[in-house]
Amino acid sequence: xxxxxxxxxxxxxxxxxxxxxxxxxxxxxxxxxxxxxxxxxxxxxxxxxxxxxxxxxxxxxxxxxxxxxxxxxxxxxxxxxxxxxxxxxxxxxxxxxxxxxxxxxxxxxxxxxxxxxxxxxxxxxxxxxxxxxxxxxxxxxxxxxxxxxxxxxxx
Numbered sequence: 001x002x003x004x005x006x007x008x009x010x011x012x013x014x015x016x017x018x019x020x021x022x023x024x025x026x027x028x029x030x031x032x033x034x035x036x037x038x039x040x041x042x043x044x045x046x047x048x049x050x051x052x053x054x055x056x057x058x059x060x061x062x063x064x065x066x067x068x069x070x071x072x073x074x075x076x077x078x079x080x081x082x083x084x085x086x087x088x089x090x091x092x093x094x095x096x097x098x099x100x101x102x103x104x105x106x107x108x109x110x111x112x113x114x115x116x117x118x119x120x121x122x123x124x125x126x127x128x129x130x131x132x133x134x135x136x137x138x139x140x141x142x143x144x145x146x147x148x149x150x151x152x153x154x155x
Contacts, residue, residue, distance in 0.1 A: 004038045004052040009091045009139055014050055018057045018135045021071050024113040028058075028071075032111055035060050036067045044089045046127040048134035051090050059131035063124045073108040073132055076117070084126050085148065088140050095153055096144030100126045 007013060021028060031054060039047040039060060046061035058071040080102025087095040103121040106128055110116060120128055130140055141147070 002034045002037065003041050004034050006038065006042060006047070006051050006089050007053055009088070009141070011090075013053060013055070014090060014134070014139060015137045016050070016055055017137045018050055018055045021056050021058055021109070024071075024109075024111065029111055031056075032058070032060065032069055039067070042089050045123070046131045047089060048131045050134055050137075057135045059134065061124070061127045061131060063127060069111055070106065070108040070128070070131070071110065071113075073106055073128070073135070075104050075106050075128065075132060077103075077105040078129075079103045080121075082122070082126065086126070086130060086140050086144075088130070091139070091141060093150075094141070094147065096141065096147040098140060098144050100129045104128050106132075 035047050035052060038052060039062060045063060046059060048059040049056045060067050060069050078101035081099055082102045084098050084100050085095055086098045102125060103119065104125040105117065105119045107115060107117045
């Protein structure tokens with residue numbers, strides 16, 4: 001396993017739409033394992049493939065209960081609203097207030113290609129939406145209601 005470089009929001013790659021994953025093989029598994037190591041080293045909550053330079057529809061997240069993998073995800077349902085303070089590993093040191101759904105239902109595939117459906121809420125729902133946005137070339141700053149100053153973050 002390896003730590004991959006996380007590209008920053010100035011890289012045009014992050015503004016591109018990702019292609020679906022079609023091969024569920026050792027190369028994919030290596031990417032997922034590398035992303036898991038990269039996420040842990042960066043002390044993040046979520047990491048999408050384009051953030052490590054791979055234009056494929058997959059992301060991982062760890063909201064405190066271990067790393068979960070989502071390949072070819074589709075958000076099926078959204079409900080409620082939550083106001084979040086959000087940041088991004090590709091925008092180091094920048095945070096803003098954003099509105100996300102309180103609950104989501106997502107369909108995705110696991111590393112072996114098997115489909116699953118999951119209902120999530122709170123931080124997990126926020127993360128799924130943030131990372132799915134990455135797969136569509138959308139950065140959180142384009143959805144921010146208001147960016148936060150360093151002083152506001154310190155309080």
